[in-house]
Amino acid sequence: MDERGVGYVADMLVFALIISFASALLVKASPVDMRTIDDRYAANFADSTLLALQNATANELGGLRYELGFSDFTLNLPILSGSAGRDLGHKTLMQLLVEDALCNLNIELAGVDINLIKLSQDMDAKVQALLKGALDRLSGGLFEYRLIARTKPIDISPVAKVWFETKVESSSENRQRTFSKTITMAMPISWQGLLSRCQEVYHINLSSFGLEPNVTVEITLELWSR
Amino acid sequence: MEQFSVGEDLFVTISVVGLIVLFSVALAHAYHNYAERRNTYESFTTALDIAGQLKNDVLAKTGGFATSGLISATPPTGLENYFNSLRGQGIELRIEVRRLDSELVWSYGGEPNFLTQYFSPPCSVSFPVAINQSPSSRPLGELLVKVWGA
Numbered sequence: 001m002d003e004r005g006v007g008y009v010a011d012m013l014v015f016a017l018i019i020s021f022a023s024a025l026l027v028k029a030s031p032v033d034m035r036t037i038d039d040r041y042a043a044n045f046a047d048s049t050l051l052a053l054q055n056a057t058a059n060e061l062g063g064l065r066y067e068l069g070f071s072d073f074t075l076n077l078p079i080l081s082g083s084a085g086r087d088l089g090h091k092t093l094m095q096l097l098v099e100d101a102l103c104n105l106n107i108e109l110a111g112v113d114i115n116l117i118k119l120s121q122d123m124d125a126k127v128q129a130l131l132k133g134a135l136d137r138l139s140g141g142l143f144e145y146r147l148i149a150r151t152k153p154i155d156i157s158p159v160a161k162v163w164f165e166t167k168v169e170s171s172s173e174n175r176q177r178t179f180s181k182t183i184t185m186a187m188p189i190s191w192q193g194l195l196s197r198c199q200e201v202y203h204i205n206l207s208s209f210g211l212e213p214n215v216t217v218e219i220t221l222e223l224w225s226r
Numbered sequence: 227m228e229q230f231s232v233g234e235d236l237f238v239t240i241s242v243v244g245l246i247v248l249f250s251v252a253l254a255h256a257y258h259n260y261a262e263r264r265n266t267y268e269s270f271t272t273a274l275d276i277a278g279q280l281k282n283d284v285l286a287k288t289g290g291f292a293t294s295g296l297i298s299a300t301p302p303t304g305l306e307n308y309f310n311s312l313r314g315q316g317i318e319l320r321i322e323v324r325r326l327d328s329e330l331v332w333s334y335g336g337e338p339n340f341l342t343q344y345f346s347p348p349c350s351v352s353f354p355v356a357i358n359q360s361p362s363s364r365p366l367g368e369l370l371v372k373v374w375g376a
Contacts, residue, residue, distance in 0.1 A: 048355065
């Protein structure tokens with residue numbers, strides 16, 4: 001091969017090197033990390049799911065009817081004949097969750113949960129089942145989820161506090177990349193109203209506590225990709 | 227004057243042309259992938275923004291005010307104007323509202339043409355919504371928004 005041939009080969013190799021470099025740059029260069037797309041979608045999905053739960057009524061998911069009672073005992077007295085049952089199918093799923101919190105507040109005394117007789121225990125289980133059914137269908141196999149509803153603990157004495165927490169989840173595992181959205185909803189009764197009812201029942205003076213005017217429930221939805 | 231050497235010069239020429247073609251194809255392919263990723267991201271961002279406007283405003287208006295996430299059970303008046311404003315920006319759109327059992331409640335807008343959109347496929351996103359059938363009946367559903375370039 002003469003000198004001219006060697007020159008061609010050298011030019012060709014330089015050209016190949018430049019093209020390879022340009023291709024490598026384009027392969028590596030991305031206008032955006034593709035995980036950003038997943039992240040934005042998950043964040044929007046969490047937002048939309050909470051909005052949908054705030055607006056959708058329970059009737060279309062089989063409704064919600066429960067009997068007043070506690071443990072395995074329901075008030076099946078002939079005189080009540082159906083009046084112990086409550087049909088709440090017209091309420092939205094979030095309204096039911098807030099009402100569940102109101103009817104099933106926990107009382108902790110000196111670090112020990114006091115199991116009071118709750119006439120709406122049946123409601124707690126049914127609301128959880130309803131929400132799980134709805135979230136399973138909404139997430140459509142794309143996401144795992146955890147919905148947590150809780151109130152701030154209220155110290156009603158140095159040793160006693162009142163609080164509520166419930167959780168509905170598809171998986172108990174924790175992932176690093178989790179998206180959460182929290183909304184705060186007001187209960188349909190003030191703390192003073194709620195505690196004055198407690199005073200009537202338990203004969204305790206609770207009026208001296210500086211409580212927030214409204215009882216609020218924090219509802220947090222966590223989502224992560226499967 | 228140099229003598230033309232068939233064996234060596236032809237081999238070098240073919241090699242050079244072959245490699246140029248090969249590397250040019252590689253470069254074009256790399257650019258195609260890059261453009262596709264950029265296009266996907268842009269379409270997806272557009273689809274997300276449009277879906278957000280639809281579920282929080284355009285489709286959520288009842289009696290003059292909007293309830294975010296509560297979608298009208300029929301195509302609202304004024305949707306054509308919204309479509310026209312997007313069309314003016316070179317964006318085509320199709321909206322589908324479905325129940326959770328996939329039954330179609332309503333849809334608006336044409337389907338994308340498979341052949342014309344071959345190199346720029348439509349991008350779709352779906353979000354959970356509640357469908358406003360009546361004050362006491364608001365089932366859960368799905369809003370599907372499909373976006374592509376005009």
